[in-house]
Amino acid sequence: MQQTQATCQQDDALTLRPASDVMRLPALGASFAHRLSFKRTLIRALHSQKAELRLHEVALNDEGFGHAVLVMPFHGKEYALIAYSRPLADAERTDRVIATAWDASFCLFDGIPSAADVAQLSEEVTHQEAGQYHEKVMTLSRANKSVRLFAHVVDALAEGQQPDHDKIAAIGYLMRTTAVYGNGKFGIADRDVIKNYPGLDGPFRAEMLTVYLIREFTFLLAEHVAKARGGAEATSLHPVMRRNLGVGNSTGLGMAPFLIHHPNLLHSWIMVRETAIARTRQRAALSSDEQQIYHKLADRVQAHLEQWQVDDAGYHSIIAQLRKEWTALRSVLDDHLASSYPFEALFTYASTRGDDFTALMASFIMEYQSEICDGLEDCMTQARAPLLEPAMTMSQLHKIIQQHYQWALAIDISKSEARQQFWYVSEEKLEPRLGDATKEAGQDKEMPFAIAHYIADLLTQMDSLGSDATVAELLLRYPQSRFIVRRLQNTAHFPYAEIAGNLVGAECRPIDLLRCKLSFFGASKFDPRSDRWTRITMFQGAPSAAELSDPQADDWAFWVVAPPALSSPSEMA
Amino acid sequence: MRLSANQLYAELKKAFCGAGYDFASADDIAQAGQFMAQLGHDISDEVSASLAAGYGLATSPHKAGDGWQLPLDASLPDMLAGRDFYLSDDSLTLHCEALNYPLLSHGLMALAQSPYFWSFATADAQPLTTICQGHHKTIPQTLMLRKIAFHPGAALSMPVRVVVSDSCYELVSHYAYKTYVPSSEASRAAGAGAGLTDND
Numbered sequence: 001m002q003q004t005q006a007t008c009q010q011d012d013a014l015t016l017r018p019a020s021d022v023m024r025l026p027a028l029g030a031s032f033a034h035r036l037s038f039k040r041t042l043i044r045a046l047h048s049q050k051a052e053l054r055l056h057e058v059a060l061n062d063e064g065f066g067h068a069v070l071v072m073p074f075h076g077k078e079y080a081l082i083a084y085s086r087p088l089a090d091a092e093r094t095d096r097v098i099a100t101a102w103d104a105s106f107c108l109f110d111g112i113p114s115a116a117d118v119a120q121l122s123e124e125v126t127h128q129e130a131g132q133y134h135e136k137v138m139t140l141s142r143a144n145k146s147v148r149l150f151a152h153v154v155d156a157l158a159e160g161q162q163p164d165h166d167k168i169a170a171i172g173y174l175m176r177t178t179a180v181y182g183n184g185k186f187g188i189a190d191r192d193v194i195k196n197y198p199g200l201d202g203p204f205r206a207e208m209l210t211v212y213l214i215r216e217f218t219f220l221l222a223e224h225v226a227k228a229r230g231g232a233e234a235t236s237l238h239p240v241m242r243r244n245l246g247v248g249n250s251t252g253l254g255m256a257p258f259l260i261h262h263p264n265l266l267h268s269w270i271m272v273r274e275t276a277i278a279r280t281r282q283r284a285a286l287s288s289d290e291q292q293i294y295h296k297l298a299d300r301v302q303a304h305l306e307q308w309q310v311d312d313a314g315y316h317s318i319i320a321q322l323r324k325e326w327t328a329l330r331s332v333l334d335d336h337l338a339s340s341y342p343f344e345a346l347f348t349y350a351s352t353r354g355d356d357f358t359a360l361m362a363s364f365i366m367e368y369q370s371e372i373c374d375g376l377e378d379c380m381t382q383a384r385a386p387l388l389e390p391a392m393t394m395s396q397l398h399k400i401i402q403q404h405y406q407w408a409l410a411i412d413i414s415k416s417e418a419r420q421q422f423w424y425v426s427e428e429k430l431e432p433r434l435g436d437a438t439k440e441a442g443q444d445k446e447m448p449f450a451i452a453h454y455i456a457d458l459l460t461q462m463d464s465l466g467s468d469a470t471v472a473e474l475l476l477r478y479p480q481s482r483f484i485v486r487r488l489q490n491t492a493h494f495p496y497a498e499i500a501g502n503l504v505g506a507e508c509r510p511i512d513l514l515r516c517k518l519s520f521f522g523a524s525k526f527d528p529r530s531d532r533w534t535r536i537t538m539f540q541g542a543p544s545a546a547e548l549s550d551p552q553a554d555d556w557a558f559w560v561v562a563p564p565a566l567s568s569p570s571e572m573a
Numbered sequence: 574m575r576l577s578a579n580q581l582y583a584e585l586k587k588a589f590c591g592a593g594y595d596f597a598s599a600d601d602i603a604q605a606g607q608f609m610a611q612l613g614h615d616i617s618d619e620v621s622a623s624l625a626a627g628y629g630l631a632t633s634p635h636k637a638g639d640g641w642q643l644p645l646d647a648s649l650p651d652m653l654a655g656r657d658f659y660l661s662d663d664s665l666t667l668h669c670e671a672l673n674y675p676l677l678s679h680g681l682m683a684l685a686q687s688p689y690f691w692s693f694a695t696a697d698a699q700p701l702t703t704i705c706q707g708h709h710k711t712i713p714q715t716l717m718l719r720k721i722a723f724h725p726g727a728a729l730s731m732p733v734r735v736v737v738s739d740s741c742y743e744l745v746s747h748y749a750y751k752t753y754v755p756s757s758e759a760s761r762a763a764g765a766g767a768g769l770t771d772n773d
Binding site for chain 2: 090093094095096098135144146147148183184185186187188189190191192193250252253385388390391424425426427428430431432433434435436439440441442445448470471472475476479480482483486510529530532533
């Protein structure tokens with residue numbers, strides 16, 4: 001169902017969950033990837049285009065150091081991943097922004113790079129943020145090896161064996177990216193350019209393509225080193241093993257501010273997801289074949305949850321509870337699937353069992369609803385930037401606050417813990433950080449995330465004016481409130497644009513914001529290392545480039561790592 | 574210096590924040606600067622001068638005849654305030670003379686009125702008219718300091734690379750730097766990912 005901008009308005013016939021529920025931090029922090037996540041839509045697009053990857057150049061030595069160029073044709077254009085692989089001492093291997101060297105560095109190039117391009121970009125790309133780039137460079141990224149798994153896979157392949165699938169299940173990737181830059185950063189191509197390229201118009205589409213090609217490079221690199229070591233005895237990764245391997249990612253605080261700085265993009269993403277959920281809940285009945293498909297998917301979810309292993313105690317408890325609840329669901333699942341309005345019944349069942357189970361159920365029920373969900377991704381771009389409405393009166397502004405910001409009014413801002421944290425950019429390689437106002441200096445340079453506090457100040461300012469006074473009059477007297485007024489007015493049009501939680505309160509957990517955004521990317525196996533840092537896996541289960549034409553290329557949600565003997569998703573439960 | 578348009582916008586926003594502007598004003602001015610640079614104007618001198626001048630609301634816009642009068646040598650905050658009044662009442666016009674920052678002011682006016690698509694009807698010696706969703710407003714002649722060659726309703730294909738002088742970008746970076754918090758061992762140790770082993 002292709003959407004157009006004209007059909008991206010909310011469908012009045014659908015009842016969407018209210019922002020006051022959906023935009024709570026715990027709800028955002030429970031999000032799961034779903035069929036409209038960016039990795040899924042990219043794979044469907046590559047599949048529909050019958051895209052065929054080709055190795056343009058491989059110039060790696062026996063240890064895997066050098067460069068390679070992978071070319072992916074897509075919608076009539078060609079895009080090249082230029083990958084530079086370099087030796088890296090263990091002492092230098094850090095996933096933080098402040099790193100200055102990596103195992104591998106990448107850029108996505110618009111077209112086929114010449115030898116001179118590859119040579120010229122070598123110095124720049126391997127130094128990432130220190131470089132200044134031209135518009136042929138579309139994205140910039142870097143990655144570090146999972147040292148243990150990379151070594152294991154190379155050892156196994158060199159000896160003609162497939163790697164141990166249990167070890168793959170425990171880690172899930174050969175490399176993890178630590179940043180993927182786009183949209184004009186350091187002089188690379190602006191999104192305004194890329195969005196006009198067919199197939200790359202969706203949000204983060206170029207970045208997703210980059211990560212997918214990095215995954216292909218990791219296969220190439222491991223097999224290349226194994227071949228150099230094992231010679232004729234060496235083997236390649238089995239297609240199922242390729243599927244079992246995704247790309248890791250380490251994500252810190254840098255991802256969170258994006259959601260606050262791009263409120264209308266956030267609204268679009270959430271609106272699309274909620275529309276897909278609402279449409280799915282309206283399905284009146286399922287055929288017996290459909291019931292059977294969902295029954296098998298439920299098996300997969302169960303196995304996927306079993307393979308989701310983390311060290312973090314809080315997440316460990318959440319996952320344990322999910323496993324327990326999913327097991328309990330199985331006793332009523334078939335009855336619900338056979339009932340009228342089966343997805344409504346299932347979603348209602350889940351909604352009484354907390355945010356995590358509800359989010360999992362949302363992804364589950366929409367998984368095979370391509371007819372009513374696909375195409376909604378066309379509405380996931382930003383409709384417009386927030387806009388000040390100077391003619392609005394104080395009484396109208398009051399109404400917006402009352403209607404959309406009850407969560408903010410409920411916060412007791414007189415308590416010091418209500419503003420204990422502050423978000424800032426460190427001068428050290430511009431690393432985004434979160435400070436404790438009771439211990440650290442720098443709050444005067446914080447990013448503008450104290451929404452509830454700004455509203456409290458605004459209300460005091462509004463009291464000094466008459467109810468018919470306009471925003472223009474208010475801002476002449478209190479120009480510092482331009483930001484919050486514009487934000488409030490914007491939320492009246494785009495209710496999912498605002499996160500309903502105190503981002504500077506002592507209780508704020510940045511991991512909730514990270515997970516929300518990463519779920520739209522399509523991340524799985526969230527593995528928090530603290531409340532402000534997580535590892536994830538991308539594209540685990542996705543068809544490799546050699547399998548993109550597979551008719552079942554889209555069937556990889558809730559992937560379960562299994563040995564090659566079990567070769568299709570339906571057999572893996 | 575040649576930059577991506579978005580890189581210029583991002584740096585300008587930080588720079589104006591660093592110069593003391595509130596976040597939304599800095600954002601508006603950065604958008605205006607990016608826009609005018611994309612139109613091929615050299616905004617270097619205006620950006621440098623306005624950053625050096627810092628934030629300042631010189632004199633409030635005041636009622637004058639059929640509209641609002643901006644003070645002489647209006648600052649960018651004055652221009653923003655004037656823009657607010659101008660847009661708050663369809664029956665009013667905005668009078669301004671001797672603008673200190675004509676390019677940035679022009680960009681501020683154009684973007685405020687035309688958020689969905691930028692459409693300009695221009696001709697030499699004619700006042701600039703911006704068109705937004707069928708609503709027309711005329712900016713007084715005194716603002717018509719540079720020609721912007723677009724046709725009404727035409728789809729815009731904006732340049733994606735912009736040029737500012739090296740000295741301007743140096744100043745922009747200097748002010749942007751003021752928004753960064755000095756690092757310390759404590760803040761480094763409290764950063765996301767600190768203390769974790771990445772050799773696993």
